[in-house]
Amino acid sequence: MATRAEITSGLAEILEEVAGVNPDDVAEEKSFTDDLDVDSLSMVEVVVAAEEKFGVKIPDNEVQNLKTVGDAVTYIEANH
Amino acid sequence: MSSVDVVVTGLGATTPLGGDVASTWDAMLAGRSGVGPLTQEWAGPLPVRIAAQLAVEPSEIIERVKLRRLDRAEAMAVISAREAWADSGLADAGVDQDRLAVSFGTGIGGVITTLEQNEILQSSGPRRVSPHTVPMLMPNGPAAHIGLELGARAGVRAMASACATGAEAVALGLDLIRAGRADVVVAGSTEAVVHPLPIAGFASMRAMSTRNDEPERASRPWDANRDGFVLGEGAGTIILERADHAAARGARVYARLAGAGITSDGYDIVQPDPECAGGIRAMRTAIRDAGLTGADIHHVNAHATSTPAGDMGEIKGIRAAIGGHPIVTSTKSMSGHLLGAAGALESIATILAIRDGIIPPTINLDDPDERLDLDVAAHKARTADIQAALNNSFGFGGHNVALIFTRA
Numbered sequence: 001m002a003t004r005a006e007i008t009s010g011l012a013e014i015l016e017e018v019a020g021v022n023p024d025d026v027a028e029e030k031s032f033t034d035d036l037d038v039d040s041l042s043m044v045e046v047v048v049a050a051e052e053k054f055g056v057k058i059p060d061n062e063v064q065n066l067k068t069v070g071d072a073v074t075y076i077e078a079n080h
Numbered sequence: 081m082s083s084v085d086v087v088v089t090g091l092g093a094t095t096p097l098g099g100d101v102a103s104t105w106d107a108m109l110a111g112r113s114g115v116g117p118l119t120q121e122w123a124g125p126l127p128v129r130i131a132a133q134l135a136v137e138p139s140e141i142i143e144r145v146k147l148r149r150l151d152r153a154e155a156m157a158v159i160s161a162r163e164a165w166a167d168s169g170l171a172d173a174g175v176d177q178d179r180l181a182v183s184f185g186t187g188i189g190g191v192i193t194t195l196e197q198n199e200i201l202q203s204s205g206p207r208r209v210s211p212h213t214v215p216m217l218m219p220n221g222p223a224a225h226i227g228l229e230l231g232a233r234a235g236v237r238a239m240a241s242a243c244a245t246g247a248e249a250v251a252l253g254l255d256l257i258r259a260g261r262a263d264v265v266v267a268g269s270t271e272a273v274v275h276p277l278p279i280a281g282f283a284s285m286r287a288m289s290t291r292n293d294e295p296e297r298a299s300r301p302w303d304a305n306r307d308g309f310v311l312g313e314g315a316g317t318i319i320l321e322r323a324d325h326a327a328a329r330g331a332r333v334y335a336r337l338a339g340a341g342i343t344s345d346g347y348d349i350v351q352p353d354p355e356c357a358g359g360i361r362a363m364r365t366a367i368r369d370a371g372l373t374g375a376d377i378h379h380v381n382a383h384a385t386s387t388p389a390g391d392m393g394e395i396k397g398i399r400a401a402i403g404g405h406p407i408v409t410s411t412k413s414m415s416g417h418l419l420g421a422a423g424a425l426e427s428i429a430t431i432l433a434i435r436d437g438i439i440p441p442t443i444n445l446d447d448p449d450e451r452l453d454l455d456v457a458a459h460k461a462r463t464a465d466i467q468a469a470l471n472n473s474f475g476f477g478g479h480n481v482a483l484i485f486t487r488a
Contacts, residue, residue: 018145018148019145020143020144020145041149041211041212042211044211045210045211045212048207048208
């Protein structure tokens with residue numbers, strides 16, 4: 001089981017790869033759209049990459065609830 | 081003849097001969113070939129294993145994250161448009177975005193994206209298909225990305241007329257300015273189809289050179305031993321501007337875009353009319369549109385692609401529409417055939433030939449076809465005082481476009 005810090009760091013890698021987000025900017029309280037400038041198409045890429053990386057399934061109706069990095073970490077922690 | 085003058089104030093290109101206009105033009109004047117072997121693993125089983133690939137990869141120019149959302153054709157389009165825009169000085173001068181239009185095409189569109197994403201679909205399923213797929217494969221993507229970068233709001237038009245696309249996009253730019261719909265038009269075209277499927281398709285038509293052992297000698301328009309075209313990739317952008325708009329800001333002017341002629345053959349979906357009737361009508365229309373006569377045309381940048389079927393018809397056509405006097409060249413002997421982007425790159429070569437008074441050579445014309453009865457700038461660049469020049473582009477589907485550029 002990955003820790004919250006490990007999941008955050010894994011998400012940071014994905015965000016850097018697909019959206020050019022500086023890993024240093026990634027923290028649990030950050031909003032994907034407002035703070036990290038991840039647009040809706042890139043968010044789809046983040047979700048698919050996260051599913052692969054953490055072995056979880058993130059249904060589309062769940063994605064809208066993932067506003068912050070912390071929301072995603074919590075979901076992945078609970079479901080992987 | 082129109083009362084509105086249209087001039088060229090900026091040029092941009094990324095081609096097999098160079099990553100920008102200056103290096104491409106230098107290579108052309110030096111008679112260098114941009115054709116080389118295809119070393120990719122997929123090329124092994126193909127009958128054609130040569131192509132003219134970009135001299136500078138887009139990844140050296142465009143930031144990584146942006147590049148992964150662009151088809152290769154879009155990336156090339158953006159690179160050439162950025163250069164042309166900077167070259168025009170409009171970035172500093174400022175432009176009314178509601179009067180700025182884009183007319184930019186592609187012959188085939190985002191085929192590399194289409195095929196790559198299809199592989200992902202087959203191997204990993206639909207959920208793995210990139211959400212950027214559609215804006216990457218759509219044929220208006222290159223025009224739209226340029227419009228987005230420059231903030232063009234007077235319309236973003238996307239041409240598709242196969243190998244006449246680039247010239248038709250320039251012709252539409254002329255129309256838009258003459259009709260008062262824009263002050264500035266970013267015109268041009270892009271093509272990126274160096275991929276086994278398009279190559280196999282063209283090769284199955286027996287349209288491509290199979291001179292795999294001598295890539296640099298494979299593109300040989302009008303040579304008796306020509307055996308087909310050589311696929312090239314790249315993009316070219318031409319900034320068209322209403323002449324008084326350019327004058328008011330003290331812009332540097334390369335040449336005047338004096339006229340255009342567009343016709344269709346109504347003959348065959350791919351075979352050129354051997355009498356070049358549609359090409360002749362396009363050339364005559366363009367000359368008339370420019371307020372000139374055939375005698376005024378000093379130079380022709382020909383479409384001549386190095387195919388046995390196409391090259392000689394155009395020679396007949398030039399003789400009929402213009403006469404026996406112009407100095408003719410085919411820069412495809414060096415760049416390969418950029419398909420939809422050919423008309424843009426060759427417009428740039430025509431414009432620079434006028435500006436510099438020098439005609440780039442047709443290389444590999446070692447043993448001219450016995451029917452070649454016009455003066456071709458064979459092997460070496462030729463100096464010439466050019467007041468007016470014509471650029472021909474013909475495309476599958478029977479599209480014929482002739483453009484006339486004159487000295488500013």
